[in-house]
Amino acid sequence: MSHTATLDRTASAATPASIRSSAAALPAGTSPRGFALYVGLDEVKAAIDGVSLPILVDALRRTIAELAPSAETSAAVALAPQSAGGRDVDVVRLALKEPSATARAKQEAPKPETETGVVVDLSRKRIVIDGETAPLTFKEFELLQYLVLREGRTIERTELVTSLWETGDASAPGERTIDVHVRRLRSKLGRYEEIVRTVRGAGYRFDRHADVVIRYGTGAPSPDRF
Structure with a gap:
C-alpha cells in the first residue's frame, strides 16, 4: 500500500484561531521558534489503519520539507509501560514531559496522607511528630x-x-532547674506534651498514648522492667 502525505494548501494558509490566540498571549520578549505535535497512536491502532x-513520521517530515524547506x-x-492507562495523546x-501536562498531572496526583502521632525512635535517636523530626537537643532526647x-x-528529679x-x-x-529542661522538652512535643506528665511533689512520668509509637531497633537500650 502506498502512503502519500498530502496537505490542503488553501486550508494551511489560513492561521487557525487557536494558534492566533496563543501567539497573542506570548510573554513579552518572546517569539515562536517551532512547534510540537503530540500524536496519540500505538502500533496496534496504526496497523488497523x-x-x-x-x-507517519516520514510522511510528516516530507510534508514539512515540501512546505518549509528551511525547517529543521x-x-x-x-x-x-504497557499497563499505562488513559488516552494515548495524554500518555x-x-x-x-510536555510542561502543561506534567503540571496538571502533579496537581491531580493524590496527596499522601500526613502521618500523625509521635514516633520515639530510640535506635536513631530522634523524635518524629506528625511526620516532622522534632528539633530536640541531645540532653532533651536523653531525658525523654x-x-x-x-x-x-x-x-524523681534527683534521679x-x-x-x-x-x-x-x-x-x-x-x-x-531540671524543671526548665522538662518544660523545653514538652514545648517541642507540641500537642503531645502530656506524654511527659508532671507528678506533683514527686517528679515526672512517661505515659504512652494510643498515638505514640516506640521503636527500639537493633542496638537501642532495653526498657527497664518495674
Missing part, C-alpha cells in the same frame, strides 16, 4: 529516652540529674 509510526525536524517516540504528552524506658514509673549528668558537671541542673 494500515500504517505504522515510522511511516526532530522526532521522538514516547515510550510508556505521550506526559512521557515527553530515660522516661520512655521506664514507662509508667514516676522518676534524673544524677543519671543524665556526670558528677561534677558544671552544666548539671539542680533538682529545681
Whole structure:
C-alpha cells in the first residue's frame, strides 16, 4: 500500500484561531521558534489503519520539507509501560514531559496522607511528630529516652540529674532547674506534651498514648522492667 502525505494548501494558509490566540498571549520578549505535535497512536491502532509510526513520521517530515524547506525536524517516540492507562495523546504528552501536562498531572496526583502521632525512635535517636523530626537537643532526647524506658514509673528529679549528668558537671541542673529542661522538652512535643506528665511533689512520668509509637531497633537500650 502506498502512503502519500498530502496537505490542503488553501486550508494551511489560513492561521487557525487557536494558534492566533496563543501567539497573542506570548510573554513579552518572546517569539515562536517551532512547534510540537503530540500524536496519540500505538502500533496496534496504526496497523488497523494500515500504517505504522515510522511511516507517519516520514510522511510528516516530507510534508514539512515540501512546505518549509528551511525547517529543521526532530522526532521522538514516547515510550510508556504497557499497563499505562488513559488516552494515548495524554500518555505521550506526559512521557515527553510536555510542561502543561506534567503540571496538571502533579496537581491531580493524590496527596499522601500526613502521618500523625509521635514516633520515639530510640535506635536513631530522634523524635518524629506528625511526620516532622522534632528539633530536640541531645540532653532533651536523653531525658525523654530515660522516661520512655521506664514507662509508667514516676522518676524523681534527683534521679534524673544524677543519671543524665556526670558528677561534677558544671552544666548539671539542680533538682529545681531540671524543671526548665522538662518544660523545653514538652514545648517541642507540641500537642503531645502530656506524654511527659508532671507528678506533683514527686517528679515526672512517661505515659504512652494510643498515638505514640516506640521503636527500639537493633542496638537501642532495653526498657527497664518495674
